[in-house]
Amino acid sequence: MGMHSLFSVDLIQSYANSMLLAGDGVLSCSCDQDALSRLAIICQALKQNRDYTRAGSKFLFRQLAENLANHCEINAAFDAIPQLSQECVNAPLIIAGMPRSGTSLLQNLMSLDEQNRSLTLAQSLRPANSLDDHKKWLTEQKQYARIWSNTMHQLMPDMAVKVRMDVDSPVECSFLKRNSLVCDSLNYFAPLDQLWQYWREVDNVDERYRSMLRQLQILQWRQPGGRWLLKSPSHFSAVSLLQKHFPDACVINTVRNIEDCLPSYISLILSVRRAVFKNVDAISLAREIMQALKLSMNTGISAIECENKQIFMIDYDSLSHDPIASVQAIYDYFGLDYYLNFERNMSRWLKNNAKHQNGEHCYSLSQFGISRKKVEELFSIAV
Numbered sequence: 001m002g003m004h005s006l007f008s009v010d011l012i013q014s015y016a017n018s019m020l021l022a023g024d025g026v027l028s029c030s031c032d033q034d035a036l037s038r039l040a041i042i043c044q045a046l047k048q049n050r051d052y053t054r055a056g057s058k059f060l061f062r063q064l065a066e067n068l069a070n071h072c073e074i075n076a077a078f079d080a081i082p083q084l085s086q087e088c089v090n091a092p093l094i095i096a097g098m099p100r101s102g103t104s105l106l107q108n109l110m111s112l113d114e115q116n117r118s119l120t121l122a123q124s125l126r127p128a129n130s131l132d133d134h135k136k137w138l139t140e141q142k143q144y145a146r147i148w149s150n151t152m153h154q155l156m157p158d159m160a161v162k163v164r165m166d167v168d169s170p171v172e173c174s175f176l177k178r179n180s181l182v183c184d185s186l187n188y189f190a191p192l193d194q195l196w197q198y199w200r201e202v203d204n205v206d207e208r209y210r211s212m213l214r215q216l217q218i219l220q221w222r223q224p225g226g227r228w229l230l231k232s233p234s235h236f237s238a239v240s241l242l243q244k245h246f247p248d249a250c251v252i253n254t255v256r257n258i259e260d261c262l263p264s265y266i267s268l269i270l271s272v273r274r275a276v277f278k279n280v281d282a283i284s285l286a287r288e289i290m291q292a293l294k295l296s297m298n299t300g301i302s303a304i305e306c307e308n309k310q311i312f313m314i315d316y317d318s319l320s321h322d323p324i325a326s327v328q329a330i331y332d333y334f335g336l337d338y339y340l341n342f343e344r345n346m347s348r349w350l351k352n353n354a355k356h357q358n359g360e361h362c363y364s365l366s367q368f369g370i371s372r373k374k375v376e377e378l379f380s381i382a383v
Contacts, residue, residue, distance in 0.1 A: 006061040007043040009036060015065040020072060035071050038181035039064065045192045049277070055155055056276030060189055063178075066125070070179040073128035074214055081131070087217035092228035092246055093334075096235035097254030098297070100264035102319045106254065107231040108353070109327050111170045112345035115337065117226030119219075121145045122167050124175035127215045134222050142167055155275040172232045173212055180204075180211035184234060188272050191288055196295065205238050209245040237296040239308065249310060250334045256316035258379050259372065263363040265289060286368035294378055323350060 013031070042064065052060075078084050093116065095103050111118040122138065122145040130137035145167040152165060165171070177183040184199035186192060198204065216228060235242050236253060243249060266282075266289050273280045312333045319326045324346050331338040365372065 006057050007046040007064075009040050009043055012039060012043070012061065012065045012068060015061070016069040016072070019065060019069040031068060031072050032075065035068065035181055039068060041195070041198065042181065042186065042192075045195050046190055048194070049190055051277050051279055053276060053278055056189075059151070059155060060276065063189075067178050067181055070126060070128065071181060071211075073126070074179065074211070074218065077128045077131055077218055078214065081221070084214070084217050084221055087220050089213060089216050089220065089228060089246065091248045091250060092216075092230055093252065094235055094242065094246065094249045095229075095231035095252045095254070096239070096242075097233055097252070097314075098236065098256055098258075098261050099233040099293070100261050100268065101233070101254040101256035102314075102316045103231050103233055103254050105323060106252065106314075106319065106327070107170045107229065109323055109346050109349065110229050110330075112349055113229075113339075113342045115227055116229040118170035118229045119173055119176070120168050121149060121165060121171045121175075123219055124171055124173075127176065127179075128218050131218075131222075137222070156271050158271050170229070170231065173230045174232045174234060176212045176215045177208045177232070177234075179215065180208045182207050187292065188269055189276050190273075191285075193288060193291075196292060200237075200295070202241070205241045206244070209238070209241055213245045234296070239311065243308075243310065250336075251308075251311045252330055253311050253313050254316060254319065255313060258375060259365060261316075262290065262293065262370070262375065263365050263368060265293065266368050267363040282367075283369045286370055290370070290375075290378060297379070 013036070046060065093110065095106050095110075097103050107118065110116055122141040125145055125148060126137075126141060130140065149165050149167060174183060174185040178185060182199065182204040184196070187195070187199075220228075235251070239251065242251070266286050269289055270280065270282055270285055273285060312330055314326055314330065324343060327346065328338060328343075330336075365375065
């Protein structure tokens with residue numbers, strides 16, 4: 001029996017149920033039919049691939065079970081605590097933009113403002129678990145996050161050069177959106193080309209942001225205070241639906257030369273795929289990523305061309321050259337309070353986190369068999 005046989009709704013639901021029982025001892029995985037239908041679509045797509053590594057297939061299986069368990073816990077939380085829906089997530093700062101365009105640098109710097117609160121790995125893995133004991137939940141989640149982070153680094157040993165994943169460091173809100181079971185970040189792990197249009201259906205994108213909002217409400221109810229600082233490049237292609245659920249959001253959109261952005265992104269996904277599959281063809285992966293990125297960029301550019309005043313554009317070169325001045329420009333644009341102590345914190349962080357200190361991430365178009373001409377043709381821009 002192949003490793004793809006793990007992708008069964010019944011098996012995943014059973015494992016999710018064991019996670020719920022281990023967490024609180026009260027909940028069972030009686031999910032709504034919509035969630036199980038979404039899971040069935042994902043499982044069917046995953047079964048089309050047969051070349052999984054043992055570790056990779058088990059990781060995906062556990063990830064889906066965790067997403068299903070989280071989905072059930074979120075629904076149960078809102079049923080048990082009606083006031084959760086009254087939690088107001090006011091004027092969050094949301095970093096979007098092209099992948100590998102400086103969004104992580106910006107998030108790390110802006111998280112040093114004491115007025116902001118970032119989503120951490122420890123918070124994001126099981127946001128609605130153990131609602132009756134916040135201290136216990138936080139302690140357990142930090143322990144779990146360390147195990148999760150160590151597993152990821154063992155599975156993908158070269159990722160430390162490309163992405164930091166510490167327990168208390170800011171992480172992407174994709175961790176929350178995955179619990180909707182309609183999150184396109186699953187394509188990082190497997191070539192699910194047949195689902196690209198499905199991920200982008202309006203109802204599915206809407207459900208991603210509805211789920212994300214509900215989880216932020218839970219986290220905010222657990223620990224009030226602070227303005228949310230959130231980050232995910234995938235927001236770039238869904239600005240209108242993002243703003244439906246977060247109408248007063250301040251969106252920061254980073255842009256980078258596609259000639260540099262593209263090979264960096266492919267290199268990142270290649271590291272993930274090599275952990276999940278026995279054989280990965282880098283050239284085929286490059287073609288897949290190019291088409292997906294083109295689709296996302298088309299959608300995102302259409303939203304930005306609407307001259308939305310709640311979106312601030314920032315260039316990667318400017319951000320890299322003078323990060324602190326870039327952050328100050330963001331604060332000036334949105335009329336946010338900017339303090340000297342915040343600037344000192346950023347200066348200290350930049351000094352202690354020099355570029356390439358964990359090794360240099362090297363990449364080029366030619367590495368993936370891509371010509372400048374092909375990029376120009378596909379993206380209709382001069383690189």
